[in-house]
């Protein structure tokens with residue numbers, strides 16, 4: 001008990017006063033879990049990590065504990081230490097909070113959003129419906145053309161999943177300026193707008209500073225910089241000769257994020273775009289910078305997630321996950337893929353799911369989905385479903401391997417239904433019940449209690465009959481039968 005008390009006092013000591021002198025008023029039981037920023041004195045916490053360090057279990061922590069089958073104190077301690085993030089913007093009233101990090105279920109993100117070439121808002125809403133129906137815990141709105149605020153605010157209002165954005169994508173459209181005319185202050189304005197709009201986590205590519213670019217230029221790459229946000233910042237830095245504005249003005253960005261309890265998802269601008277570039281000097285140089293930025297964010301009372309690769313051969317993935325956890329002090333790791341080979345366009349939901357399963361079982365906490373359309377076009381709603389289910393499979397497979405509490409329960413229920421040849425029971429446990437049912441119904445079996453795979457030779461049915469004390473009778477069928 002004394003040790004626990006000392007740890008809590010140490011956590012409290014690390015909490016910094018909010019620079020904007022704001023207080024987040026805790027809702028009473030039964031009220032909405034969101035709140036408006038209020039004036040506060042310096043002793044009062046604002047963000048989930050502030051509260052956790054102050055020893056307070058918030059409603060969001062309680063809800064995450066319920067979903068995960070964990071003790072609320074386990075969640076509070078994880079948030080206080082930075083090992084768990086609960087992205088929960090104070091303006092996101094529809095949010096059903098999720099925890100991302102050590103000891104929790106692996107979470108899955110769906111990307112969508114309007115692009116310049118395909119600005120079909122109705123199709124983007126179909127994707128939102130698919131994402132929510134099939135259990136995505138997060139949706140990133142990557143809209144990058146025109147005025148994006150209307151779609152973003154509608155999405156925040158409608159979505160129980162956490163919402164992420166990349167302000168850099170939106171800068172040109174929001175500011176109505178050419179890239180090289182945008183100032184550092186302009187970039188901060190875009191960050192502020194997204195935070196005020198209720199976005200739960202923002203991808204900020206703050207790690208790619210001049211040192212990292214020097215390292216990348218010295219060593220060279222097969223596919224250079226493939227991160228969209230990273231390429232825009234690289235172009236801006238090269239054109240203006242200035243330092244990365246998100247790195248140079250990092251403290252001001254943290255102040256904005258703290259005010260609205262936005263989690264920073266520190267982007268990996270130097271993520272490898274092919275297996276050849278994986279684990280190279282540029283990637284690792286940026287990861288070292290991200291580790292330093294992680295500590296600065298925690299010191300400012302801002303929750304952190306760290307983004308990672310990318311493309312990577314299978315044998316490098318586990319070591320990369322451990323390196324991230326080491327260099328970034330145990331911060332939750334959010335990976336795109338990794339895609340374990342470069343030669344399967346049209347099937348990259350599979351190459352990414354293979355890598356995602358290995359990554360998550362080796363320590364990654366959050367998987368960004370990849371669709372069959374990756375590298376080829378903007379995905380449609382069907383691609384979103386295929387990509388999401390593939391990534392959910394990877395996440396769940398990893399959770400079984402990691403021994404996440406309760407992870408096997410659904411598999412055991414499925415197996416019990418299989419043994420009983422209970423089709424409705426099987427559909428109820430399936431990740432994609434619609435697809436499973438459609439397959440079964442497309443080929444009705446002639447023998448009841450089987451499917452057309454084995455028909456009357458159904459192993460399950462045969463053994464069930466024996467176990468029930470019945471005699472199994474299998475007669476020859478087909479053309480040669482007499």
Ligand code: SF4
Pocket residue numbers: 421450451452453454455457458459460461
């Ligand atoms: S027929 Fe074969 S595949 Fe179908 S339920 Fe029975 S054992 Fe399984």
